[in-house]
Amino acid sequence: MIKEWATVVSWENGVAKVHCDVKASCSSCASRAGCGSRVLNKLGPQTSHTISVPSAEPLVAGQKVELGISESSLLGSAMLVYLSPLVGLFIMASLFQVLFGTDIAAMCGALLGGVGGFLLARGFSPALAKRETWQPVIISVGLPPDLLRTTTSSELSQ
Template identity: 80%
Template sequence: MIKEWATVVSWRNGEALVECDVKASCSSCASRAGCGSRVLNKLGPQTSHTIAVPSAEPLVAGQKVELGIAEASLLGSALLVYMSPLVGLFVLGAIFQALFGHDLAALCGAVLGGVGGFLLARGLSPKLASRSEWQPIIISVGLPPNLVRVDDASTESRP
């Protein structure tokens, strides 16, 4: 189970809207000056994701929850998204090369196969996303923010 903490934005009718912060993997790496992942993380404008998660327990805004998703569903979705365009690229490129015997035809077949694989993944993903085992679940719930009180010790016992 892959776990991540999220903050509740709202709760209504058994469904919690939670926000997960995107963590950059380069914050503490020694080679962050020359890292390509750091540059790619800076390009993306989105720093948080908002998703709806079923929750029978009432939650309040600002409350922390731990979400979990099965590894198999994450691996299955990554396989669908990455491998279907790649397989389409190689298969149609090889078929066009065998049929027409020209590199330009192989290039056109590869492009068509890659686009076709992408469209296949795009069409299948809503059907797979509706499966219950592919949905994130709430594993644990933190205290509501109004129940947590922090007292400053330096201001309590001043004469």
């Protein structure tokens, strides 16, 4: 199970809306100063995601929850997104090369196959996303933010 912490935005009728921040995986690497991936991450938009997760337990805004998703669903969705355009590209490029015998035709077939594979993945993804096994679940719940109180040493001396 792949786990990630998220912050509750709201909870009503057994559904919690949670806010997940996107973290760059290269921030802890020893060679981050000269890394090209880090530069590309800085160029892109800093995104965050808000998703709905079923929760029988009432939650309050600001509360931390640990979300989990199975590895098989993550691998399945990655294969759908990345492999279907690649397979379409190779199949259609080969087919156009055999049928027409020119590199231009193979290039056009590759373009058509890649776009077709992308559209195929886009069409299948909503149906697959409805599967219960592909949905994130709440694994553990942190304390509500108003339950935990901290005091500093200057507050204790008063």
